[in-house]
Amino acid sequence: xxxxxxxxxxxxxxxxxxxxxxxxxxxxxxxxxxxxxxxxLAEEVISSDTEIDALRTSxxxxxxxxxxxxxxxxxxxRSVIAAIHSAGDLERMGDLALHVAKAxxxxxxxxxxxxxxxxxxxxxxxxxxxxxxxxxxxxxxRDVELxxxxxxxxxxxxxxxxxxxxxxxxxxxxxxVAPAVDVTLLGRFYERFADHAVAVARRVVFMxxxxxxxxxxx
Amino acid sequence: xxxxxxxxxxxxxxxxxxxxxxxxxxxxxxxxxxxxxxxxLAEEVISSDTEIDALRTSxxxxxxxxxxxxxxxxxxxRSVIAAIHSAGDLERMGDLALHVAKAxxxxxxxxxxxxxxxxxxxxxxxxxxxxxxxxxxxxxxRDVELxxxxxxxxxxxxxxxxxxxxxxxxxxxxxxVAPAVDVTLLGRFYERFADHAVAVARRVVFMxxxxxxxxxxx
Numbered sequence: 001x002x003x004x005x006x007x008x009x010x011x012x013x014x015x016x017x018x019x020x021x022x023x024x025x026x027x028x029x030x031x032x033x034x035x036x037x038x039x040x041l042a043e044e045v046i047s048s049d050t051e052i053d054a055l056r057t058s059x060x061x062x063x064x065x066x067x068x069x070x071x072x073x074x075x076x077x078r079s080v081i082a083a084i085h086s087a088g089d090l091e092r093m094g095d096l097a098l099h100v101a102k103a104x105x106x107x108x109x110x111x112x113x114x115x116x117x118x119x120x121x122x123x124x125x126x127x128x129x130x131x132x133x134x135x136x137x138x139x140x141x142r143d144v145e146l147x148x149x150x151x152x153x154x155x156x157x158x159x160x161x162x163x164x165x166x167x168x169x170x171x172x173x174x175x176x177v178a179p180a181v182d183v184t185l186l187g188r189f190y191e192r193f194a195d196h197a198v199a200v201a202r203r204v205v206f207m208x209x210x211x212x213x214x215x216x217x218x
Numbered sequence: 219x220x221x222x223x224x225x226x227x228x229x230x231x232x233x234x235x236x237x238x239x240x241x242x243x244x245x246x247x248x249x250x251x252x253x254x255x256x257x258x259l260a261e262e263v264i265s266s267d268t269e270i271d272a273l274r275t276s277x278x279x280x281x282x283x284x285x286x287x288x289x290x291x292x293x294x295x296r297s298v299i300a301a302i303h304s305a306g307d308l309e310r311m312g313d314l315a316l317h318v319a320k321a322x323x324x325x326x327x328x329x330x331x332x333x334x335x336x337x338x339x340x341x342x343x344x345x346x347x348x349x350x351x352x353x354x355x356x357x358x359x360r361d362v363e364l365x366x367x368x369x370x371x372x373x374x375x376x377x378x379x380x381x382x383x384x385x386x387x388x389x390x391x392x393x394x395v396a397p398a399v400d401v402t403l404l405g406r407f408y409e410r411f412a413d414h415a416v417a418v419a420r421r422v423v424f425m426x427x428x429x430x431x432x433x434x435x436x
Contacts, residue, residue: 064295067285067295068295071289073286074286078282081282081285168396169396169399176395177387178386180402181383181402184399185406
C-alpha cells in the first residue's frame with residue numbers, strides 16, 4: 001500500500017517538475033519574442049499554454065485520487081497538499097509567460113521595449129528561467145539548500161524590477177506614457193513569476209522540514 | 219462522525235467568510251486612503267493584514283486536520299480542497315488591498331492619483347467590495363446563482379481597467395510617466411482582486427455542481 005502510494009506521489013511530482021520545465025521554457029521563449037519582436041515565437045508560447053493548464057488539471061486529479069483512495073496522514077498528507085498548491089503556482093507561471101508573449105504579439109511588428117530597458121528584461125528572463133529550473137530540481141530532489149539559494153535570485157529579480165522604475169522615472173525618459181505602461185506591466189509579470197517559483201520551493205522546504213521558511217511570500 | 223465532520227467543515231467555511239469580509243473591508247479602506255490621501259486609514263489597512271494572514275494559516279490547519287482525521291471522500295473531499303484554494307485566493311486579496319494602502323502611504327501627503335482617474339478607482343473600489351461581499355455570501359450559502367452574477371462584476375472591473383489605459387494613452391495626459399506607472403500598478407491590483415474573488419466563487423460552483431464554470435480563470 002505504501003509502496004503504491006509513493007509511486008503515485010512520485011508520478012504527481014514528475015508532473016509538477018514537467019510543469020516547471022514548461023513554464024521556464026515558456027518564459028524563455030516569451031522573453032526572446034519580446035526582445036526580438038518574434039511573432040512566431042510569441043504564437044508558440046500562446047498556443048502551448050494549454051499544455052501547462054492540462055498538466056495542472058491532471059496533477060489536481062492525481063492529488064484528489066491520492067487523498068480519496070489512500071487517505072494519507074502526516075508527512076504524506078503534507079506532500080499532497082504542497083503538490084496542490086504548487087500546481088496552482090506553476091500554472092500561474094505559465095499564465096505570466098503567456099501575458100509576456102501576448103504583449104509581444106500585440107505590438108508586432110513594433111518592439112514593445114524601448115532600447116534602454118531591453119537589457120533589464122533580458123536579465124529578468126534569465127533569472128526567471130533559472131528560478132523555474134531550480135524549482136524543478138527542488139521538486140525532484142527535495143533539495144532544501146537549493147530552495148534557499150532561490151531566495152537570492154528572487155532578490156535579484158526585485159532589484160531589476162526596482163531599477164526599471166528608476167529608469168522610467170528619470171527626467172530624460174523620452175518615450176512617453178504608453179511604453180511606460182507596457183514596461184510597468186511586463187516588469188510586474190516577471191516579478192510575480194519569480195514569486196511563484198519561490199513559493200513552490202518554499203512548499204517543498206515546508207514539506208521536508210515541517211517549517212515554512214521566512215520571509216513570507218510577498 | 220459525519221455530523222462532527224460537517225460541523226468542522228462549517229467552521230472552516232466561517233473562517234473563509236470572515237476572510238472575505240476582512241479583504242473587502244481592507245480594499246474599501248485602502249481605496250478611501252488612496253482617494254483622500256488618508257494616512258491613518260492606510261496604516262490601519264497595513265497593520266490589519268496580519269489578521270487575514272492568520273486566518274489563512276488557521277484555515278489551512280483546519281483543512282489539514284479534516285483530511286488527516288476524517289479522510290473525506292467525494293463531495294466532502296472536494297469541499298476541503300476548495301477551501302484550501304479559497305484561503306489562498308482570499309489571503310491574496312488581502313495582500314492586494316495592502317499594496318493599494320502602501321501606495322497611498324508612499325506618496326503621502328501627495329495624492330497618488332491624478333484627478334481624472336480618481337473616479338475610476340472609486341468605482342473599482344466599489345466593484346471590488348461588492349465582489350468580496352458576494353464571495354462571502356457564496357461561501358456561506360453555496361449560492362451558485364450569485365456566483366454567476368459575479369462574472370458580470372468582474373467584466374465591469376475589466377472594462378474599468380481598460381478605460382484607465384485609454385485615459386493614460388491619450389495625447390493630453392499631462393502628468394507624465396511617474397503617475398502613469400502608479401496608476402498602471404494600482405489598476406492591476408484591483409483587477410487581480412476581482413479575479414481572485416471570482417476564483418473563490420467558481421470553486422464553490424465546482425463543489426456544488428461538480429463542474430468548473432467557463433470561462434477559465436484569467
